[in-house]
Amino acid sequence: MTARRPAVFFGHGSPTVALEESQTTRCWAAIAAAIGKPKAILAISAHWLTRGVAVTAMARPKTIHDFGRGLPAPLFDIQYPAPGDPALAARVQSLLAPVTPVHLDQSQWGLDHGTWSVLSKAWPHADVPVVQLSMDATRPPAWHYEIGRRLAPLRDEDVLILGSGNVVHNLSVMSWEGRTAPAYDWAVRFNAAMRTAIETDDAQAVINYAALGEDAALAVTDPDHFWPLLYVLGARAPGERVRLFNDGFEFKSLSMMCVLVGETEAAVRAAA
Ligand code: ZN
Numbered sequence: 001m002t003a004r005r006p007a008v009f010f011g012h013g014s015p016t017v018a019l020e021e022s023q024t025t026r027c028w029a030a031i032a033a034a035i036g037k038p039k040a041i042l043a044i045s046a047h048w049l050t051r052g053v054a055v056t057a058m059a060r061p062k063t064i065h066d067f068g069r070g071l072p073a074p075l076f077d078i079q080y081p082a083p084g085d086p087a088l089a090a091r092v093q094s095l096l097a098p099v100t101p102v103h104l105d106q107s108q109w110g111l112d113h114g115t116w117s118v119l120s121k122a123w124p125h126a127d128v129p130v131v132q133l134s135m136d137a138t139r140p141p142a143w144h145y146e147i148g149r150r151l152a153p154l155r156d157e158d159v160l161i162l163g164s165g166n167v168v169h170n171l172s173v174m175s176w177e178g179r180t181a182p183a184y185d186w187a188v189r190f191n192a193a194m195r196t197a198i199e200t201d202d203a204q205a206v207i208n209y210a211a212l213g214e215d216a217a218l219a220v221t222d223p224d225h226f227w228p229l230l231y232v233l234g235a236r237a238p239g240e241r242v243r244l245f246n247d248g249f250e251f252k253s254l255s256m257m258c259v260l261v262g263e264t265e266a267a268v269r270a271a272a
Contacts, residue, residue, distance in 0.1 A: 006262030045114030148234020163228030
């Protein structure tokens with residue numbers, strides 16, 4: 001395939017999704033089926049925050065179980081043994097140089113649950129090489145968007161740029177009893193505003209999400225789950241088509257919305 005690869009943001013929710021078959025996991029599999037198997041995946045997960053930027057550069061990234069002990073034991077047994085791609089890591093480093101130095105990580109990180117919970121459903125055979133890119137926690141939203149823009153050429157090299165987070169993510173008020181209960185009003189409003197901004201190709205409105213005031217403060221309590229969306233939108237060509245999937249909520253305060261940037265006929269069918 002020589003056409004430009006789509007880029008995708010996945011709303012990943014609770015790690016326990018990896019143990020389930022649900023509307024969400026079927027949606028992730030449908031997105032993967034629609035866009036086909038890329039040469040490699042560059043994943044930006046909400047769960048790898050650093051000072052400066054790092055990229056996994058090892059041939060065999062380990063599966064990281066980066067969550068609390070209170071979760072079900074089988075989650076800790078999940079392995080996602082996808083190979084790494086040291087050449088892609090070096091390519092990322094060169095694309096971002098010299099403005100943004102990138103550390104080639106050989107041992108610290110691997111694939112965290114933001115990445116493997118999605119990939120274990122989307123590409124369950126773990127046969128596509130995966131590289132993870134960290135997010136510099138000291139940087140503002142516009143900077144994260146700009147990194148996505150500079151990584152966009154990878155889409156023409158058959159690399160899937162994958163963001164994993166949540167447009168709305170507030171753990172302090174999530175309701176474990178209310179998985180399918182109606183979401184909070186502020187969550188619905190904020191999600192809708194972001195949906196409109198994405199659909200109208202208004203990246204500035206997404207970058208400046210904090211302008212939504214209290215709704216934004218409640219929806220994005222920590223920006224780590226929001227930032228991966230900015231990388232995916234940064235990789236979007238001007239006016240490029242997007243499609244939204246799984247645009248609903250879980251636990252009243254987690255938006256599960258997925259964003260597919262780039263048109264494919266199969267994606268159109270999957271969204272129907
Ligand atoms: Zn998460």
